[in-house]
Structure formats: C-alpha cells, structure tokens
Amino acid sequence: MSAVMDNLPALQVAVPLIGAPICALLIRGYFSWIFATIVSWLTFAISIALMAEVLRSGELTYYMGGWSAPWGIEYHIDALSALLLVLVSGMGAIIMPAARLAIGVEVTPRARRLFFTVALLALTGMLGIVATGDAFNLYVFLEISSLASYALVAMGNTRRATTAAFNYLVLGTIGATFILIGIGLIYSVTGTLNMADLAAKLREVGPTATVEAAFAFIIVGAAVKFALFPTHFWMPNAYTYAPSLVSAFFGATATKVGAYILIRFIFTVFGAHFAFDEMHLSWVLIPVAIAGAFTASLVACWQDDLKRMLAFSSVAQIGYIGLGIGLNNQDGLVAAIVHVFNHGLMKGALFLVMACVILRLGRADMTTFQGLGRRLPVTMAVFVVAGLSMIGVPLTVGFISKWYLVAGALEQGLWPVAALVLISSLISGVYIWRVVEVAYFRPPLDDVKVERPPALLLVPTMMLGLLCVVFGITTDFTVNVALLATRTLGLAP
Amino acid sequence: MIGVIDTGTLAWIAVALPAASTVAIMLARRYRDVREGITMATSATTFVIVALLTLPVLLGDRPTVTLAIPIHGLPIKLTLEPLGMLFALVASLLWIVTSIYSIGYMRANNEEKQTRYYAFFAIAIASALGVAFAGNMFTLFIFYEALTISTYPLVTHHGTDEARRAGRTYLGLLLGTSIAFQLLAIVWTWVAADTLDFVPGGILEGHVGGAALIVLLLLYVYGIGKAALMPLHRWLPAAMVAPTPVSALLHAVAVVKAGVFTVLKVIIYIFGIDLLAQTSGSQILVWLAGTTIIVASLVALGQDNLKRRLAYSTVSQLSYVVLGAAILAPISVAGAAIHIAAHALGKITLFFVAGAIHTSAHKTLVSELDGIGRRMPWTMAAFTIGTLSMIGLPPTFGFISKWFMLEGALATEQFVPVAVIVLSTLLNAAYFLPIVYRAFFKAPPQGSPSHGEAPLPMTMALLATAGGTVLFFFAPGIPGILSFMAAGSIP
Numbered sequence: 001m002s003a004v005m006d007n008l009p010a011l012q013v014a015v016p017l018i019g020a021p022i023c024a025l026l027i028r029g030y031f032s033w034i035f036a037t038i039v040s041w042l043t044f045a046i047s048i049a050l051m052a053e054v055l056r057s058g059e060l061t062y063y064m065g066g067w068s069a070p071w072g073i074e075y076h077i078d079a080l081s082a083l084l085l086v087l088v089s090g091m092g093a094i095i096m097p098a099a100r101l102a103i104g105v106e107v108t109p110r111a112r113r114l115f116f117t118v119a120l121l122a123l124t125g126m127l128g129i130v131a132t133g134d135a136f137n138l139y140v141f142l143e144i145s146s147l148a149s150y151a152l153v154a155m156g157n158t159r160r161a162t163t164a165a166f167n168y169l170v171l172g173t174i175g176a177t178f179i180l181i182g183i184g185l186i187y188s189v190t191g192t193l194n195m196a197d198l199a200a201k202l203r204e205v206g207p208t209a210t211v212e213a214a215f216a217f218i219i220v221g222a223a224v225k226f227a228l229f230p231t232h233f234w235m236p237n238a239y240t241y242a243p244s245l246v247s248a249f250f251g252a253t254a255t256k257v258g259a260y261i262l263i264r265f266i267f268t269v270f271g272a273h274f275a276f277d278e279m280h281l282s283w284v285l286i287p288v289a290i291a292g293a294f295t296a297s298l299v300a301c302w303q304d305d306l307k308r309m310l311a312f313s314s315v316a317q318i319g320y321i322g323l324g325i326g327l328n329n330q331d332g333l334v335a336a337i338v339h340v341f342n343h344g345l346m347k348g349a350l351f352l353v354m355a356c357v358i359l360r361l362g363r364a365d366m367t368t369f370q371g372l373g374r375r376l377p378v379t380m381a382v383f384v385v386a387g388l389s390m391i392g393v394p395l396t397v398g399f400i401s402k403w404y405l406v407a408g409a410l411e412q413g414l415w416p417v418a419a420l421v422l423i424s425s426l427i428s429g430v431y432i433w434r435v436v437e438v439a440y441f442r443p444p445l446d447d448v449k450v451e452r453p454p455a456l457l458l459v460p461t462m463m464l465g466l467l468c469v470v471f472g473i474t475t476d477f478t479v480n481v482a483l484l485a486t487r488t489l490g491l492a493p
Numbered sequence: 494m495i496g497v498i499d500t501g502t503l504a505w506i507a508v509a510l511p512a513a514s515t516v517a518i519m520l521a522r523r524y525r526d527v528r529e530g531i532t533m534a535t536s537a538t539t540f541v542i543v544a545l546l547t548l549p550v551l552l553g554d555r556p557t558v559t560l561a562i563p564i565h566g567l568p569i570k571l572t573l574e575p576l577g578m579l580f581a582l583v584a585s586l587l588w589i590v591t592s593i594y595s596i597g598y599m600r601a602n603n604e605e606k607q608t609r610y611y612a613f614f615a616i617a618i619a620s621a622l623g624v625a626f627a628g629n630m631f632t633l634f635i636f637y638e639a640l641t642i643s644t645y646p647l648v649t650h651h652g653t654d655e656a657r658r659a660g661r662t663y664l665g666l667l668l669g670t671s672i673a674f675q676l677l678a679i680v681w682t683w684v685a686a687d688t689l690d691f692v693p694g695g696i697l698e699g700h701v702g703g704a705a706l707i708v709l710l711l712l713y714v715y716g717i718g719k720a721a722l723m724p725l726h727r728w729l730p731a732a733m734v735a736p737t738p739v740s741a742l743l744h745a746v747a748v749v750k751a752g753v754f755t756v757l758k759v760i761i762y763i764f765g766i767d768l769l770a771q772t773s774g775s776q777i778l779v780w781l782a783g784t785t786i787i788v789a790s791l792v793a794l795g796q797d798n799l800k801r802r803l804a805y806s807t808v809s810q811l812s813y814v815v816l817g818a819a820i821l822a823p824i825s826v827a828g829a830a831i832h833i834a835a836h837a838l839g840k841i842t843l844f845f846v847a848g849a850i851h852t853s854a855h856k857t858l859v860s861e862l863d864g865i866g867r868r869m870p871w872t873m874a875a876f877t878i879g880t881l882s883m884i885g886l887p888p889t890f891g892f893i894s895k896w897f898m899l900e901g902a903l904a905t906e907q908f909v910p911v912a913v914i915v916l917s918t919l920l921n922a923a924y925f926l927p928i929v930y931r932a933f934f935k936a937p938p939q940g941s942p943s944h945g946e947a948p949l950p951m952t953m954a955l956l957a958t959a960g961g962t963v964l965f966f967f968a969p970g971i972p973g974i975l976s977f978m979a980a981g982s983i984p
Binding site: 388391392393394395399400402403404406407410411415418419422423425426429433437440441472473474475476479483 | 561562563564565569634635638639642649652654656657660661664665668669672673676677680681683684
C-alpha cells in the first residue's frame with residue numbers, strides 16, 4: 001500500500017496514460033466506455049489522495065526514476081497544482097460516464113471507437129502539465145493535451161467541426177511554440193529546466209534582454225492557451241462545434257490549465273517581482289482582462305447558438321481570472337485561483353445542460369429553448385442556478401470569486417476596475433436572463449413530448465449545479481486551498 | 494432561554510422554517526386544503542417564534558449565531574437587535590393575515606400555479622426574516638438578493654408579456670443596483686474597516702472620511718434599490734402586475750421595508766449617526782428623500798389605476814423612513830422605525846381593499862369606484878382607515894410616526910424636512926380622499942351588476958389590519974419600545 005502512496009504523483013499521470021492505449025485495444029465501444037470510466041474515477045481518487053497529502057504536509061516532490069532534480073524530471077505538487085488536479089480529474093470522472101450516451105448523438109460514427117482513447121490522452125496531458133515541476137516536461141504534456149483536444153473537437157458531427165479544429169490547431173500550435181521558444185531562451189541562459197532551479201538561477205541572471213524576451217514569449221503563448229482576450233479566436237468555434245460533453249470538459253478544464261501555466265510561470269519561475277515590477281505585467285493584463293470581460297459578454301448577448309454564447313461567456317470569465325492574476329495581491333490571486341475552480345463548476349454545469357438539450361431536442365439554440373422550463377424542468381433549474389452563479393449572486397460560487405476580485409481591486413486602489421468588474425457581471429445577467437425568459441415565458445414550438453434526459457447525463461448535470469451552491473456556502477476547501485497556494489507562490493507570508 | 498433551544502438557534506429556525514415549508518407545500522400540491530393548511534401553520538408558528546425571540550431582545554440581550562464562513566473572516570451570522578425584531582414582527586404577523594387573504598383571493602380568482610405561488614411566497618418571507626436578523630452587512634446582502642430572486646416568479650406569476658416585461662424591470666433594477674452599487678459599497682467598507690458587523694455608532698469612523706464618505710453613502714442608498722429612492726423606483730409600479738396579495742405583503746411590506754430597513758441599518762450601524770452628522774451627507778439624503786416624497790405624490794395624483802396609485806404612494810411613504818433617519822435626531826430615527834410598522838399596516842390594508850374590489854367588482858380603476866362604498870361598506874371603511882394612516886391623521890398609527898419625525902426635525906431646527914412633511918400630508922389627502930368621497934358619496938353608475946363584499950377570508954384580513962392601524966395608535970407598545978431602543982433612546 002505504501003508503494004502506491006509513495007508513487008501517487010507519478011500514478012496521477014501514468015494511470016490515464018496507460019489506460020489510453022488499452023482503451024484503443026478494446027474492440028467494443030461499450031467496453032472502452034466502461035474501462036475509461038473506471039480509469040477516470042481512479043484518476044480522480046488519486047487526485048483526492050494527493051490533495052489530502054498536500055493539505056497535510058504542504059508540498060510533495062517526486063523524482064521520476066529516482067533521478068534527483070535538476071538532472072531528472074521532478075514532479076512537484078503544491079496547493080495550486082493539487083487543486084487543478086482535483087478539478088481536471090473530477091471533471092473527467094463526472095463527464096466520462098455520461099459520454100457514451102452523448103457521443104451517440106454528437107460524434108461522427110467513424111470517430112466513436114477512438115473517442116475514449118483520445119479523451120484519456122487529453123486528460124493525461126492536462127494532468128501532466130499541472131503535476132510536473134519541469135518546464136520542458138510541461139511543454140511535452142501541453143502538446144499531448146493539445147493534439148488530443150484538436151482531435152476531440154474534430155469529432156463533432158458537423159462539417160464545421162473540422163474547420164474549427166483546424167483553426168484551433170493553428171492557433172494552439174502558435175501558442176505552444178511560443179512557450180517552447182520561451183523555455184528554450186531561459187534554458188540558454190540558465191542551463192536548467194527544473195522550475196525551482198530555474199527560479200533560483202533566473203534571480204542570479206537578472207533581467208537581461210534574453211530573459212525579458214523569454215518572458216514575453218511564454219506569457220503570450222500561455223495567453224493563447226488560456227484564451228485570454230484578444231487571443232481567444234480559436235475558442236468560440238471550437239466549443240460550438242465540438243460535442244457538448246467535450247465542450248463541457250474543455251470549458252471546465254482546458255483554459256484553466258492555461259491559467260495554471262500563466263500563474264506558474266509568473267509567480268514560480270520568473271517571480272512576481274520580475275513580472276510586475278520589472279516587466280509591468282499589470283499594465284497589460286488588467287486592461288486586456290477588462291476589455292475581454294466587456295467585449296465577450298456583450299458579444300454573448302447576441303448569440304443565437306447557446307453553446308457559442310457560453311463560449312463567449314468563457315472568454316469573459318477568463319478575463320476575470322486574468323484580472324485576478326494581474327492585480328498582484330493576495331485577494332486578487334485568491335480570486336483568480338478560486339475562479340479557476342468555480343468557473344470550472346459552473347461552465348461544466350451549463351455545457352452539460354446543453355448536452356441534455358441536444359440529446360433530447362437535437363439542437364441548442366434560442367428557439368429550442370422555448371418552453372423548456374416546462375419540458376425539462378430539472379435541466380432548466382440547473383441552468384438557472386449555474387446562470388445565477390455566472391452573474392455572481394450570493395450563495396453561489398460566482399459570488400465568492402467576485403467578492404475576492406473586487407476586494408483585490410479595491411486594495412490596490414483601483415476602484416474603477418472594481419466598478420467595471422461589477423458592471424460587466426451585470427451584462428452576463430443579460431445573456432443568461434435572455435435564455436431564462438425564453439425558457440419560462442415562451443410556449444414550445446411543437447407539442448412533441450420531451451422525455452427526461454437519462455440519469456447518466458442528468459445526475460452529473462445536477463451534481464455540478466448543486467456544487468455551484470455548496471461551494472458558494474462552504475468555502476473551507478476552495479478558499480483555504482487558494483490561500484495556501486498564494487502563500488506557496490510568495491504573495492503572502 | 495426557552496428550555497432546550499438557545500435563542501440563536503431559534504433565530505435560525507425562524508428563518509429556516511418558512512424556507513423548509515416549501516418542500517411540504519410542493520409535496521402537498523395535489524391537495525389544496527393541505528397545502529394551504531401548511532402555509533397557515535408555518536406562518537403561525539413562525540410568528541410565535543419571532544414573538545418569543547422578542548422577549549430577550551427587550552431585556553437587552555443580543556443573541557448571535559454563526560452558520561457558515563464563505564469569505565475568509567466574514568461569517569454568515571444572525572444577531573437579534575431591536576430594529577430587526579420590529580421588522581421581523583411586522584413581516585411575520587402580516588404573513589398570517591396575508592395567508593388568510595391569499596386563500597380567498599387565489600381561489601376566488603381561479604389563479605393558476607398556486608403551489609408555485611405559495612412556495613415562493615414562503616421563501617420570500619424566509620429571506621425577509623433573514624434580512625431582519627442579519628448580523629452583518631454581508632449576511633444582509635445575501636438575504637437581500639435572495640428576496641429579489643424569490644419574488645421574481647411571484648411578480649411574473651401570470652406569465653404574460655406584460656408580466657415578463659415587468660419582471661425584467663424588477664430584476665434589472667433591483668439586481669442591477671445591488672450588484673453595481675451596493676456590493677461595491679459593501680466590499681469597499683470591508684476593505685476599509687476590516688469588519689462588516691453592525692455596531693451601534695458605526696464602523697467607518699477613522700477609516701473613510703470627507704468626500705469619499707459621501708460617495709460611499711450614495712453608493713449605499715442607491716444600491717439599496719428596494720428603498721425605491723427616485724429615480725430608481727420604477728420597479729415598484731412595475732411589480733403591480735403580480736397578484737394582489739403579493740403586492741400587499743411583498744411590495745408594501747416585506748420587499749420595500751427590507752429596503753428602508755437596510756438604509757436604516759446602514760445609517761445607524763455602518764456610518765453611525767454621529768459620523769454622518771459631521772458631514773453634509775445627511776443633508777443630501779434629506780433632499781433626495783424629500784424630492785422623492787413630493788414627486789412620487791404628484792405622480793400618484795395622476796394615476797387612475799388603483800394599484801399603481803398605491804404603488805406611487807408607497808414610493809413616497811418609503812422615503813419618509815429615509816427622511817426620518819436623515820434628520821439624525823434620535824426621536825426622528827425612532828419615528829422612521831415606527832413608520833416601517835405604521836406604513837406596513839396601513840398600506841397592506843389598502844392593497845387588500847384593492848384586491849377585494851378586483852375580486853368582487855372586477856374593477857381596477859379609481860374612476861370606476863363611484864358608490865362602491867354602498868356595496869362593500871366594511872371594505873371601504875377599512876380603506877378609509879388606511880387612508881387616514883397614510884395622511885397621518887389620528888386615530889391611526891401613521892400619526893404617531895409622523896409626529897416623532899416632525900418633532901425631531903423641529904427640535905434640530907431643520908425646516909426642509911418640516912416643509913416636506915407638511916406638503917406631502919396635503920398631497921396624500923389630495924390623492925386619497927377623493928377615492929373615499931367617490932366610494933361613499935357618489936351614486937353608483939346605472940345598470941352595474943350588483944355584488945357584495947369579497948369572500949369572507951379577504952374581508953376578515955382587511956378588517957384585521959385596519960383594526961391594527963387604529964389599535965396601535967392607542968397602544969404603540971412593543972413597536973414603539975423597539976423603535977426607541979434602535980434609535981438609542983432606550984438602552
């Protein structure tokens with residue numbers, strides 16, 4: 001037993017990595033679904049165990065093959081990575097059981113057989129990015145997750161999924177290449193790839209032109225992965241035309257991993273002093289984040305396809321995370337980290353609602369939502385709860401994030417920023433309520449009886465909706481882990 | 494105190510019980526007598542609990558209980574204090590009366606979706622009690638928002654296009670102002686003072702001052718959209734599309750009183766009367782409230798729809814409470830607190846009458862009310878009493894609150910509030926007394942169908958509240974004591 005416990009950081013990534021090819025070997029789709037579900041729940045259990053360990057002992061380090069850093073690859077798990085591991089693997093575990101039903105409707109027949117293999121690879125890549133303490137290893141996992149993501153988006157059953165995936169591939173590759181260039185540059189001046197080692201050596205090197213260029217490359221590259229406005233152009237189409245469950249999984253995790261890369265490089269590798277005092281990152285990040293929150297929220301108000309609306313809403317919410325990072329104080333970073341988790345919950349819930357609707361009605365646009373309050377009462381109730389959370393109404397997770405964000409802005413004396421955050425959150429009220437009004441006040445288009453979505457899909461949807469409220473009331477887990485993370489990242493004593 | 498349960502827990506039960514009753518109401522949806530029985534039993538029990546809680550508060554106890562700590566260092570907690578107790582007593586007592594009235598109204602008008610109606614009504618009352626008992630501004634904000642959202646389905650009850658539009662105004666203004674202004678003010682207070690507790694004398698002394706203090710005050714008073722300070726009052730007339738019991742209890746008592754109650758809390762416990770007295774903030778507030786009182790009364794004069802006229806009257810009367818607080822004399826603050834109870838009793842009577850007329854005579858316009866006093870004498874007698882209370886004439890409760898506010902203004906030699914109160918008294922008379930005159934002294938139109946009083950539960954309810962309006966003139970008792978305790982005149 002202790003052998004398992006000692007190797008948990010490696011198992012976190014290895015289990016889904018080994019699971020993926022086995023999944024491909026299983027002939028019947030049914031078996032690969034069962035197997036992928038078991039693997040995803042096992043992965044989730046490992047992440048919970050890791051989280052417990054981190055909460056008990058602070059940080060975990062693991063040397064691959066026993067080679068100690070900086071020569072070998074180090075896995076380093078602190079509060080921030082543990083939280084992301086729980087989020088990513090938890091989403092995988094919640095969504096995987098429902099996948100078989102939804103892919104029957106939303107995935108092209110040819111691709112169905114390999115769906116679970118690719119999904120596990122995407123999971124592996126994201127978990128690897130978060131778990132590793134090695135900059136180049138991070139890039140490798142980034143490519144694994146990205147390639148798997150392009151494939152998952154392309155599996156959508158409309159022909160536009162292919163172009164969406166291609167766009168995603170082009171922009172994603174540019175982002176990943178930028179990150180690689182940046183890592184190469186800092187390797188050239190420090191001769192190391194281990195993050196902790198990099199951090200120490202970069203302090204000795206000081207702010208040379210090479211380091212500054214590396215910083216710029218990595219920030220821009222991570223921003224593309226993070227879909228931070230205005231580098232978000234791959235995202236709306238990718239989320240609209242991907243199968244809904246893939247959108248739910250990505251909406252909750254993929255961009256969050258981008259946020260993780262950003263936070264990790266800014267605070268751990270380069271250090272807050274270099275990033276904010278030398279490079280004045282706030283001057284870029286805060287305006288861009290606010291502009292993104294406003295533009296994307298407004299664009300979301302005009303969308304007829306609700307998956308597209310949710311994608312734009314994600315761009316806006318990512319703006320809040322970017323803002324939290326850019327504030328460079330404890331409350332701001334707590335807001336960013338908590339919102340990474342909280343937005344994962346609410347966006348996951350909302351995309352699962354879309355999956356339910358598409359499964360039963362074939363589409364998810366404004367006209368299909370007419371009268372849905374009566375036809376799919378439970379599903380719509382989840383939409384309302386997650387939607388209220390998106391607006392940031394008290395007793396939902398969105399409120400917690402917003403509170404810390406506004407407090408962080410006010411502590412920096414940036415009261416216009418605080419006001420803009422609140423006003424932009426009202427715009428999200430507009431696009432959410434547009435749907436609520438259509439669903440509850442307009443009669444349905446036809447009299448066809450709509451059955452309740454199957455339990456395998458409805459239960460995960462309800463679960464995420466419920467979590468939006470639970471973590472809005474008891475924040476012992478989310479906020480405490482975020483506070484712990486800000487301490488390890490050096491923003492608080 | 495009461496045997497095994499301590500007072501703090503009991504306060505939670507008072508809030509949780511109405512919320513929990515929704516489950517029972519939903520389960521009993523097929524049996525309407527059971528469903529309404531649950532509503533009646535819950536409202537009665539809730540009132541008994543609130544009444545029991547009043548005793549320790551009168552004795553000077555301030556029980557506190559914490560439920561959760563969602564923000565680091567900032568708990569959701571309840572603390573019982575006199576002002577909140579007064580509001581809770583008013584809301585829970587009138588919930589009983591309104592429940593009786595609702596049964597008559599909803600059945601006689603064959604309203605749809607009655608289960609949803611009773612369920613959200615109970616949640617709204619739970620939220621209002623949460624506002625009343627909130628132990629800090631953070632908790633208050635949470636219940637304030639819960640009250641907005643739980644009343645939305647009640648406002649849009651009929652599901653028509655008109656209801657949808659009204660709902661949009663309602664939610665847009667209330668949620669919009671509370672998030673854009675109030676939340677900003679609250680977080681600002683939190684960042685500046687590092688606490689959001691309600692402390693007699695305020696928490697801002699030494700943390701915020703000068704022009705920033707006035708900006709903060711304005712963020713609060715305009716962020717509390719439920720207080721319906723002009724020009725953010727439009728949600729209130731819009732909310733009149735709801736069934737009349739909703740207008741009566743929620744939009745004359747629970748929701749709007751939650752608004753002015755919050756304003757009072759902010760002035761007394763966040764800013765502190767002494768701190769405000771040092772700035773020109775209270776003067777600005779006097780002018781804002783005064784303008785709202787006069788302008789809303791003028792608008793009410795021109796409304797032919799009875800419920801809309803009552804709504805504008807409410808807008809005007811709410812600003813009395815703000816005005817009374819802004820005068821900043823302890824006696825006027827007590828008057829403002831009493832006015833929460835006085836206006837509640839009077840205005841709910843008037844709305845009950847409007848609903849009774851709608852139910853038995855199917856009339857909604859003032860110009861249609863000629864001679865209605867002959868067919869519905871009891872109802873219109875109650876209306877007259879409510880009217881007198883609105884104008885502020887004896888022997889009604891409204892006289893008491895106005896008296897104290899005037900006394901405070903005169904004692905501190907502030908003549909703007911005095912002028913406003915005098916002028917608005919005349920305006921109140923001008924838009925209410927013609928209705929009474931029409932009802933009793935004009936002949937009914939030829940050939941109108943004959944009808945009598947509204948169903949018994951409705952008539953009983955409106956006579957009860959009218960009776961209360963007179964009773965509390967002679968014996969202000971508990972409401973009076975609680976108000977003076979809140980204003981700091983009685984320790």
